[in-house]
Amino acid sequence: MQTTSSLAPGTTFAIVGAGRLGGVLARALRAAGFDVLGPLRRDQSMPNVDIALLCVPDAAIPAVAFVARPHARLIGHVSGATPLTDVDFSIHPLQTFTGAETPDVFHGIGAAIAGRTAEALTVAEQLARTLGAHPFPVDDAHRASYHAAASFASNFLLTVLDAAEQLAASASIPRDEARQLLAPLVRRTVENWAASGAAAVLTGPIARGDQATVARQRAAAGAVDLENLFDALAAATRAIADRPAPAPHTPEESPA
Numbered sequence: 343m344q345t346t347s348s349l350a351p352g353t354t355f356a357i358v359g360a361g362r363l364g365g366v367l368a369r370a371l372r373a374a375g376f377d378v379l380g381p382l383r384r385d386q387s388m389p390n391v392d393i394a395l396l397c398v399p400d401a402a403i404p405a406v407a408f409v410a411r412p413h414a415r416l417i418g419h420v421s422g423a424t425p426l427t428d429v430d431f432s433i434h435p436l437q438t439f440t441g442a443e444t445p446d447v448f449h450g451i452g453a454a455i456a457g458r459t460a461e462a463l464t465v466a467e468q469l470a471r472t473l474g475a476h477p478f479p480v481d482d483a484h485r486a487s488y489h490a491a492a493s494f495a496s497n498f499l500l501t502v503l504d505a506a507e508q509l510a511a512s513a514s515i516p517r518d519e520a521r522q523l524l525a526p527l528v529r530r531t532v533e534n535w536a537a538s539g540a541a542a543v544l545t546g547p548i549a550r551g552d553q554a555t556v557a558r559q560r561a562a563a564g565a566v567d568l569e570n571l572f573d574a575l576a577a578a579t580r581a582i583a584d585r586p587a588p589a590p591h592t593p594e595e596s597p598a
């Protein structure tokens with residue numbers, strides 16, 4: 343085991359939890375040159391290492407941290423929502439992982455970091471940079487809202503896209519084809535939002551005030567049991583449309 347906190351070559355890791363994130367994190371840390379044990383399954387005993395990184399469901403963190411404590415100098419978790427109560431640091435990669443990703447999946451993404459001590463925070467920061475991610479701080483008081491933001495951006499986005507797929511299917515467009523046809527619309531919308539925010543780039547019948555069209559869409563959504571989702575999203579979209587318009591960009595006048 344190392345005696346310093348820095349992630350020098352030779353720092354040993356145990357990745358605990360062989361799920362979606364555990365596997366890719368183990369591959370990425372190995373690719374970065376570290377000595378990595380795991381991802382460890384629940385029936386495997388905990389080895390002695392410098393750093394144990396818990397990639398288990400949030401509810402399992404306290405029990406797994408308790409088991410790991412005598413075997414590791416520092417314990418971290420990768421949960422966005424869980425406070426640091428049972429661990430020394432946290433690094434939450436702001437990305438969705440299915441488990442099939444290559445080690446470069448961390449390059450250029452954000453990683454929320456936190457540490458109970460300055461030393462542990464430094465380790466979290468170095469870990470993020472080693473993976474190629476951009477570290478940014480999120481403290482325990484803000485974890486729930488931070489993680490809810492991530493869920494809206496990823497999980498709920500899929501909920502909305504699945505609804506779009508269902509409606510396309512009800513319009514006799516096969517689901518596979520619907521995803522291919524809708525994907526360019528989704529990508530452009532995301533790019534517009536990323537560049538300028540929702541209020542500046544919202545289009546469609548709600549933004550135009552075409553109430554009759556919205557009513558016909560609502561009836562179509564109701565035919566496939568999506569009326570409640572439609573109503574909730576339409577109300578939220580109206581609130582965006584009603585926001586004061588962002589100030590237009592006025593290029594500086596050139597001198598006469």
Ligand SMILES: NC(=O)c1ccc[n+]([C@@H]2O[C@H](COP(=O)([O-])OP(=O)(O)OC[C@H]3O[C@@H](n4cnc5c(N)ncnc54)[C@H](OP(=O)(O)O)[C@@H]3O)[C@@H](O)[C@H]2O)c1
Binds near residue numbers: 362437438439
């Ligand atoms: N997936 C993502 O997109 C993502 C993104 C950012 C952060 N994270 C974070 O990563 C962590 C894990 O999420 P995940 O999506 O990888 O979950 P997951 O695919 O469900 O994997 C969790 C793994 O933990 C194992 N496990 C449960 N209890 C255990 C124990 N007591 N000892 C050892 N292993 C145990 C599970 O094994 P069994 O199958 O035997 O139960 C499973 O292999 C969470 O904190 C999550 O917030 C995930």
